[in-house]
Ligand code: IPE
Ligand code: IPE
């Protein structure tokens with residue numbers, strides 16, 4: 001494997017965790033933490049472009065997050081709508097292509113129409129591919145992909161013996177996006193919480209103590225420079 005291959009960073013995926021604790025520690029409402037978190041997104045999107053990251057995937061809401069209070073869930077949905085409305089012009093101007101992954105049919109119509117609209121608006125952009133995982137769960141994604149494959153087999157469009165790892169990748173929401181090189185999780189938790197299980201099989205991981213609202217471009221750069229120093233073996237023996 002060449003040195004350049006080892007150091008390439010094409011796709012960063014981030015589990016933006018810790019908004020709620022950040023707010024609670026300051027006597028604020030959890031939604032204040034989510035609003036601070038949304039502001040951080042803009043900084044990280046800009047920094048990604050500077051650092052040469054081509055794909056950035058952000059975990060915004062999991063299929064398990066519906067277990068939270070109605071107030072927090074509806075507040076988050078409002079933040080997502082506002083984020084799309086307030087950021088779309090800048091994203092368009094800055095070459096950002098925005099896409100969403102996750103189970104869309106459980107989201108309300110106001111939000112899904114904005115998601116569809118902004119995806120269409122930014123479809124021609126290619127400087128940075130920003131994917132937001134919204135009502136995303138890796139297991140749910142695999143269930144939906146399996147159902148689609150089963151339908152294709154039933155209709156005679158796919159033969160069971162032709163199903164390969166590539167076929168499965170192509171049935172996932174992330175079809176066409178390379179696997180993440182680096183997955184970052186903020187706020188000190190050492191778990192992936194159903195984020196990109198198939199796609200991150202060979203990703204490097206960075207677990208950062210700071211909560212998402214306290215994340216900084218400097219911490220982001222540090223995670224990327226640590227990544228560049230790691231040796232990715234993909235099951236082989238380097239140098240042999
Ligand atoms: C991450 O922050 C954002 C979402 C899950 C929507 P949290 O809300 O999970 O913050 P903590 O982990 O409770 O501090
Ligand atoms: C993962 O964080 C989901 C997002 C960051 C959107 P959670 O806070 O929901 O995960 P757990 O509950 O700590 O595993």
Ligand code: MG
Pocket residue numbers: 017018019
């Ligand atoms: Mg959390």
